[in-house]
Amino acid sequence: MIVRAVWPQPGRPIDTAAPDARQRLRELYAVPTGTDWLRVNLVVGLDGSARGADGTSHSLSGGADRAVLGAIRSLADTVLVGGATLRAEPGLIPKTAALAVLSRSGDLGDAVLRPGDRVLPRLEPIPGSVVCEGGPSVVRALLDAGLVDEVCLSTAPLLTGTDFPAFGGAGAAEWELTQLLVDDAGYQFARFRVPSQSRIAPSQRSRS
Numbered sequence: 001m002i003v004r005a006v007w008p009q010p011g012r013p014i015d016t017a018a019p020d021a022r023q024r025l026r027e028l029y030a031v032p033t034g035t036d037w038l039r040v041n042l043v044v045g046l047d048g049s050a051r052g053a054d055g056t057s058h059s060l061s062g063g064a065d066r067a068v069l070g071a072i073r074s075l076a077d078t079v080l081v082g083g084a085t086l087r088a089e090p091g092l093i094p095k096t097a098a099l100a101v102l103s104r105s106g107d108l109g110d111a112v113l114r115p116g117d118r119v120l121p122r123l124e125p126i127p128g129s130v131v132c133e134g135g136p137s138v139v140r141a142l143l144d145a146g147l148v149d150e151v152c153l154s155t156a157p158l159l160t161g162t163d164f165p166a167f168g169g170a171g172a173a174e175w176e177l178t179q180l181l182v183d184d185a186g187y188q189f190a191r192f193r194v195p196s197q198s199r200i201a202p203s204q205r206s207r208s
Contacts, residue, residue, distance in 0.1 A: 001064040003189070007180040016067040025071035028179065029152070029191070031129055038130045038147050040139050041072050043154040044166045050136055051164035052156075056089050057134070060156045064183040072152060073097055077128035083119075085135040086111050092133060093117075100126060102138050140168030148194045151175060157186035 005011030052059030083103025175192035
């Protein structure tokens with residue numbers, strides 16, 4: 001699968017099967033160094049749903065989307081998911097980054113935590129580079145709390161036929177598009193910067 005940057009400027013095509021693909025995608029998705037950074041990474045259908053025909057995000061994801069997901073995960077210290085999302089998709093456990101699960105019940109379904117993974121009974125700031133992969137209620141809570149720096153949104157060329165809004169009915173906001181990639185299958189990969197007035201400064205997060 002070929003991925004191309006089309007905005008803010010055209011980029012050299014990336015063959016996701018090539019040996020250097022992961023590193024080139026990492027460079028496109030690099031985050032600022034020396035500061036905490038929280039990004040949301042989701043895949044949705046054309047109707048904005050984060051759930052495909054199989055009831056999970058798996059049926060929305062394509063080969064290039066998984067390559068982008070892998071690059072983004074490799075840049076994170078921690079992957080944050082909700083308990084309901086992990087129960088539905090136990091395969092979400094990352095290979096390298098630590099996993100943090102937001103769950104009041106502590107029910108993780110078939111997922112098995114490893115040393116370094118943890119369960120959070122409530123929303124709390126996590127120091128380091130964090131990527132949240134859902135679900136919608138967790139994403140909404142992070143946005144409402146002003147903790148999100150960036151949203152990475154993959155759009156699949158599919159109508160899902162489900163009603164599962166990716167952002168859980170979060171309030172209106174105007175995000176800044178900072179990057180857009182496309183692939184040969186019709187997927188779009190956008191990076192949005194969340195406006196500073198919607199966020200809590202990194203220095204204040206540990207006190208929130």
